[in-house]
Amino acid sequence: MQKIYFLFILLSFHNTWSQTPYYDSTREGFLVFHPIKTDKQGSIVPWYNEEPGIAYDFVINATWHFWDTMRRDMNGLPYYMNHQVWRPENDPRGLGGDQLAMALSSWQLLYEYSGNERVKENMKFIADYYLTHSLSPANARWPNIPFPYNTMIYSGFYDGDMVIGKGYTQPDKAGSFAYELVKLYKISGNENYLQHAILIANTLARFTKEGNDLESPLPFKVNAFTGEAGVLKSNSRSGKIEGRSVYTTNFVGTIQLWMELMKMKQGDAATYQGALEKMISWMKKYPMQNNKWGPFFEDISGWSDTQINAVTFARFILENKNLFPDWKTNTRNILDWVYEKLGNNQWQKYGGLKVVNEQTAYMTPGNSHTSRQAAAELLYALNTGDNTNKALAVQQLNWATYMVAIDGKNNYPRDEVWLTDGYGDYIRHYLNAMDAAPELAPSNQNHILYSTSIVTQADYYPNLNKRLEFDVKKEDTGSTLIFYRTFDQSSTEKIRLTAKPSKITLNKKVINEVADVATEGWKWEPLKKGGVLYITHQTGNTITIFR
Secondary structure (H helix, E strand, C coil), X not given: CCHHHHHHHHCCCCCCCCCCCCCCCCCCCEECCEECEECCCCCEECCCCCCHXXXXXXXXXXXXXXXXXXXXXXXXXXXXXXXXXXXXXCCCCCCCCCHHHHHHHHHHHHHHHHCCHHHHHHHHHHHHHHHHHCECCCCCCCCCCEXXXXXXXXXXXXXXXXXXXXXXXXXXXXXXXXXXXXXXXXXXXXXXXXXXXXXXXXXXXHHCCCCCCCCCCCCCCEECCCCCECEEECCCCCCCEEEECCCCCCCHHHHHHHHHHHHCCXXXXXXXXXXXXXXXXXXXXXXXXHCCCCCCCCCCCCCCCEHHHHHHHHHHHHHCHHHCCCHHHHHHHHHHHHHHHHEECCCCCCCCCCEEEEECCEEEECHHHHHHHHHHHHHHHHHXXXXXXXXXXXXXXXXXXXXXXXXXXXXCCCCCEECHHHHHHHHHHHHHHHHHCHHHCCCCCCEEEEECCCEEEEEECCCCCCCHHHHCCHHHHHHEEEEEEECCCCEEEEEEECCCCCEEEECCEEECECCCCCCCEEEEEECCCCEEEEEEECCCCEEEEEC
């Protein structure tokens, strides 16, 4: 998304909207909604509570509640299914390119963290509606690919690209959405999600080529009907064509899609493997060498290097170290490139805080981008033992809480309430941060922070589901703390608890406390308050934790 300065060029037919942000973020000592708070050392702390975990939990739940209770629009759909920006009055723009995939990504993590069934149902609603109102026809040149934008805002259909118009799609966004469909299939058991993911994966793999310095293996924008790459204009008013939209590096979702389908033995494994090798090879040869990360946001008319492309791939490297022999250096180079090109020192007086600008074409600090950087820094610290930037990462997360109002509005600094940056591309970074650094999860609550599988069911005391009557012995129902199921029989979970559990069962059988969770069992690591529970299970997928 290119925000307001560029949008007046790109959308000149909407000549009535204001270029002034709703909320003043420029007052000294004030940040968007709140006065800035600091600790004794002068470092920024969250506005809601000085304990980061409690503050992070608040902004997570507040932003989710704002999304969940957002008003219905004039066509009967929830507002977030029509618009990329929330306003008290209706906004004239349609959907953000990755808006729905981002939401599914965050909600999958939020469900395991909270056990909130409304989160799961919202995922199903988004996927069901989008799949039935966005896909290119089966006889198109690029078949079964979702269009990212509703060119007629209230039509209820997604049929093109925000800038170029009808018929154009963004393959990278299709890959991200399809990967979320695979995860939703695992949560829901609905085969329809898996089959649509396979169809999208097939199209993307079929069109993947070697790529070079000027063209990525898949184009950034393409006409789904003709196969012609989208035009790259100097601006929409002049209509001057500078070239074609043939380059992006936002391929992590697509790569994960192919990898996951091959792991599940679903779809066309041979074609996926060939496409995967081309994509990984190209990423290593070009962007990892020249830091030419390229565009992500649909409303940019010219070239821009984006933090989201760079850091999303840095995270992928950390999560797939076997593919990158020099993974530590590769990751550090990307994270340092972001500070060099997109670092923002406006709040440096608060303990040396450096936040992150969105992209080279829009050098404005972002809540989603800064929290993404923080989560990646924490994952880097976890994997390397290098804690050099760990305190900075916590300050970055603290800073990004100030964008959230008490009612859950999440306002981009100096801008508006974007339903991408403030919601789907925000919550997941706090949850990822808690996974990498469990001490940042709230000390007064119990939460699943991570699983190597997909958590298909999560129930927390006191809101335990009645299914416990069947899955837990009657005499144990009153002492159940958490009950959950995973998609895979074999997986490992990381759970923040307020106190060490008394026992844990796997498929109703007690498992042992062990010194090393390389084998089946559980391990407890105490913190100043409560601790972290690690569980490895290999012979079942139904776990009950007792207080």
